[in-house]
Amino acid sequence: MCALLSLATFTIPQHVEATVNLSVTPVTGGNDLRFGRVNASRIENKEVKIRITSTDNRQYQLFHRMLEPLVNTQGENIGHDTLKTYTLIGSNSFGTLYSQDLESIGFGDQLLYSSSASGESDTFRVVYSVQGDQLKASGNFSGQILYTVRPIGGGAQDTIFLNVFLESSGELKVNVEGSTGQNTVHLSYPGEFEKTGHIKISFNGNLGRKIKIYQKLEVFPKNDQLDEINKSAVNIQTSGNQNGNVFVQNPSPLERKRILLYESNQNEDTFFVNFFLDEQEIKNQKAGHYNGNLTYIIESADGIQEYRSMIEIEVAPVFNLEVKLPPGGMDFSKMLPKSPPQIKEIMVEVETNLGKPYIVVQNVTAPLSNEKGELFSEDVFTLKGESVGAEIGKMISSEFTPVSNGETPIYFSDEKGSSAKFKIHYRMRPDQNMNPGDFATSIVYSLQEM
Numbered sequence: 001m002c003a004l005l006s007l008a009t010f011t012i013p014q015h016v017e018a019t020v021n022l023s024v025t026p027v028t029g030g031n032d033l034r035f036g037r038v039n040a041s042r043i044e045n046k047e048v049k050i051r052i053t054s055t056d057n058r059q060y061q062l063f064h065r066m067l068e069p070l071v072n073t074q075g076e077n078i079g080h081d082t083l084k085t086y087t088l089i090g091s092n093s094f095g096t097l098y099s100q101d102l103e104s105i106g107f108g109d110q111l112l113y114s115s116s117a118s119g120e121s122d123t124f125r126v127v128y129s130v131q132g133d134q135l136k137a138s139g140n141f142s143g144q145i146l147y148t149v150r151p152i153g154g155g156a157q158d159t160i161f162l163n164v165f166l167e168s169s170g171e172l173k174v175n176v177e178g179s180t181g182q183n184t185v186h187l188s189y190p191g192e193f194e195k196t197g198h199i200k201i202s203f204n205g206n207l208g209r210k211i212k213i214y215q216k217l218e219v220f221p222k223n224d225q226l227d228e229i230n231k232s233a234v235n236i237q238t239s240g241n242q243n244g245n246v247f248v249q250n251p252s253p254l255e256r257k258r259i260l261l262y263e264s265n266q267n268e269d270t271f272f273v274n275f276f277l278d279e280q281e282i283k284n285q286k287a288g289h290y291n292g293n294l295t296y297i298i299e300s301a302d303g304i305q306e307y308r309s310m311i312e313i314e315v316a317p318v319f320n321l322e323v324k325l326p327p328g329g330m331d332f333s334k335m336l337p338k339s340p341p342q343i344k345e346i347m348v349e350v351e352t353n354l355g356k357p358y359i360v361v362q363n364v365t366a367p368l369s370n371e372k373g374e375l376f377s378e379d380v381f382t383l384k385g386e387s388v389g390a391e392i393g394k395m396i397s398s399e400f401t402p403v404s405n406g407e408t409p410i411y412f413s414d415e416k417g418s419s420a421k422f423k424i425h426y427r428m429r430p431d432q433n434m435n436p437g438d439f440a441t442s443i444v445y446s447l448q449e450m
Helices: none
Strands: 020-026 033-038 045-055 059-071 081-089 109-113 123-133 139-151 157-170 173-178 184-189 195-205 212-223 234-239 259-264 270-275 288-300 303-315 321-324 329-334 341-354 357-370 383-389 406-412 420-428 439-447
Touching: 020 157, 033 045, 033 123, 033 139, 045 157, 045 288, 059 081, 059 157, 109 123, 173 303, 184 270, 195 288, 212 303, 259 270, 288 357, 321 439, 329 341, 341 357, 341 406, 341 439, 383 406, 406 420
Parallel strands: 033 157, 184 303
Antiparallel strands: 020 045, 045 123, 059 109, 059 139, 081 123, 139 157, 173 195, 195 270, 212 259, 212 288, 234 270, 288 303, 321 341, 329 439, 341 420, 357 406, 357 439, 383 420
């Protein structure tokens, strides 16, 4: 009798571990995120396609962060706010996108995506944007972004590194503009509206490098006869900067030497070099048209740039005479034969910038007389001069001398025709034979070139 052996076959099911896998691919191709050359005037955007495959049926989340900051070969950081990001709305199918507004990438995990509760696989896009105006340095930069997908509540996670490259090209642009013209400052005297002017200096694209701006006076303002303007007649003062350090913040005379106006590490800025006339100094300046040349020197990592400007100063001719009469005019009242002498004083001021000698002339148009028309001897009515301040010209006699009828010079200027200020004292001394009464005369003053 034969026994039959029956064999049974058992299939042992193989355990398959649930997984979540991550794929990160730049849309423009390649395995790296390459921005190419970026300058301060541009914004460069690149898209990255993210694919998540999940077999776990559990909700998961995706994060990203800067693993290695963007630095150049010199170790300079490109700037925290230069690389920004946002998720592209509508590029996903199931879950929820976060970071939909433009924001900087930090060094801590930032949530980009959260799947549905059942953890379906999904695909979406993230935009990375280089803000050119935030560049802080130039050169070739590289860094890394780390992506991490992990199930909520723990479990196996997946990570991927994405290399980032870009070239920052500094294109420093400088603009120098005058208040009168493209590169000119025009000042004039006298006048209220052209006593001041400015040079506006602005720049951009500096990429956070040190920049210094100087002013050098190449040619001091001169007239057609090559006479230089008074060195204290023109002042400068800087103003209007936003972020940098400005120098010459207090009014200072215009100088020939090179002077530092501005220094900073800003990407862009604007400031002014203000020019204004010192009225006390310019009023003594010889009339004429004065021209000077300025150079603005910009020192930066891009080298040295120079910009030429002009300063024009127009000093209009002035030839003025001002006479201040005493109250009541030249009227000697209530004179009696035995009265004490009466003295009337006038103030004479000459303002001129012609640079030519001149004279001040008095014209006694009517002799001194009383209301009855009675005249007197010459020694009754006399005058003398008195300088006010420095004596720079020649006065009429400093002792009382008779007043002559008609025209008589009472002041002679110096050879330069300098402005002057002086007094004339008129004295009426009673005569024993005179009749009492009020006495008056008429005198006209004039300014004449010699």
